[in-house]
Amino acid sequence: MGKGHGTDMKLSLKSPLDMHVHLRQDDMLRHVAPFTSAQFAGAVCMPNTLPPVDNMERFHEYVRQVKAAAAPHAFEPYVPLFFRDDFSREMLTEARDDLFALKLYPAGVTTNSEGGVAELTKIEPVLDIMQDLDLPLLVHGETNGYSPDREREFVAVYEHIATTFPKLRLIMEHITTKDSVAFLDKHENVFCTVTLHHLLYTLDDMLGGLFNPFLFCKPILKSAEDRDVIQALVLSGNKKVMFGSDSAPHTEVLKRTEGMAGCFTAPVLLPMLAQFFEDHEALELLQAFVSDNARRIYRLSPPERTVVLEREAWTVPPRYGSIVPVNAGETLRWKLA
Ligand code: DOR
Numbered sequence: 300m301g302k303g304h305g306t307d308m309k310l311s312l313k314s315p316l317d318m319h320v321h322l323r324q325d326d327m328l329r330h331v332a333p334f335t336s337a338q339f340a341g342a343v344c345m346p347n348t349l350p351p352v353d354n355m356e357r358f359h360e361y362v363r364q365v366k367a368a369a370a371p372h373a374f375e376p377y378v379p380l381f382f383r384d385d386f387s388r389e390m391l392t393e394a395r396d397d398l399f400a401l402k403l404y405p406a407g408v409t410t411n412s413e414g415g416v417a418e419l420t421k422i423e424p425v426l427d428i429m430q431d432l433d434l435p436l437l438v439h440g441e442t443n444g445y446s447p448d449r450e451r452e453f454v455a456v457y458e459h460i461a462t463t464f465p466k467l468r469l470i471m472e473h474i475t476t477k478d479s480v481a482f483l484d485k486h487e488n489v490f491c492t493v494t495l496h497h498l499l500y501t502l503d504d505m506l507g508g509l510f511n512p513f514l515f516c517k518p519i520l521k522s523a524e525d526r527d528v529i530q531a532l533v534l535s536g537n538k539k540v541m542f543g544s545d546s547a548p549h550t551e552v553l554k555r556t557e558g559m560a561g562c563f564t565a566p567v568l569l570p571m572l573a574q575f576f577e578d579h580e581a582l583e584l585l586q587a588f589v590s591d592n593a594r595r596i597y598r599l600s601p602p603e604r605t606v607v608l609e610r611e612a613w614t615v616p617p618r619y620g621s622i623v624p625v626n627a628g629e630t631l632r633w634k635l636a
């Protein structure tokens with residue numbers, strides 16, 4: 300917790316975890332992984348690579364690549380397997396001890412999700428196996444509807460899964476709306492992650508003035524009312540809520556020309572979170588949000604590390620190589636020690 304006064308102030312976090320991040324592959328992986336491993340003792344590294352991490356051979360290879368890119372920091376990658384509705388009981392049972400979770404993408408709702416699930420009615424046999432194996436299900440919960448309503452429309456799917464499989468741990472990834480927040484406490488087996496950008500920004504920050512492509516992400520940013528409910532949830536200290544940044548790097552060129560969705564927040568995460576919790580006089584809640592809740596929900600034992608922030612101003616660079624971060628050019632109050 301906070302020690303000292305004024306500019307001497309330091310903040311120590313025990314084994315922070317980012318429960319949702321995109322680290323990509325190859326050169327991009329080697330470029331971005333150190334931002335995450337410098338701040339976090341572990342992270343849920345999403346499997347929407349090309350091709351997706353949807354079998355155990357790719358799983359072991361991706362874990363190996365992430366660990367190599369995260370060195371020299373003690374860092375544990377938790378890689379959820381990309382959900383396929385034809386996974387067999389035999390395969391999942393055999394892989395169980397290596398597996399952390401499965402990640403379900405409805406087909407086409409976001410980056411590299413074309414191979415996701417096309418028919419949500421077909422997922423139940425696999426969910427039944429997952430429940431038996433106590434394997435958590437992470438979900439990108441959006442329909443293919445009108446974009447501001449996609450998450451709201453998906454709550455009915457969450458409801459169906461949570462009631463049909465009451466022992467299955469179901470994690471609503473990157474929630475953004477008051478409907479998702481209202482749903483969270485209705486079922487014991489439902490949990491969620493919240494990103495930095497959905498905690499801080501609204502749709503107007505992206506397109507209320509000049510268009511800011513670096514805040515374009517999926518789910519898209521929402522209204523101030525929704526954002527305020529997300530903030531209140533995080534500041535309530537609800538133990539079902541975990542931090543998951545959804546930091547999702549794309550090159551500046553692809554953001555501008557192809558309109559790729561994803562906010563690259565990795566370099567600013569802990570400083571911005573400290574600033575947010577400090578602004579709300581709630582710094583004592585940060586440890587649970589960035590680590591303890593996830594450890595309990597997933598029963599994780601990440602590497603024991605203490606990550607220290609100091610209260611010292613720094614200015615976020617305009618770009619890191621070919622990638623423009625969120626908060627580029629802004630001066631932040633907290634810095635990684
Ligand atoms: O904005 C997003 N970008 N949302 C996602 O769900 C995926 C991510 C990406 O992989 O770029």
Ligand code: ZN
Nearest residue numbers: 319321345545
């Ligand atoms: Zn994501």
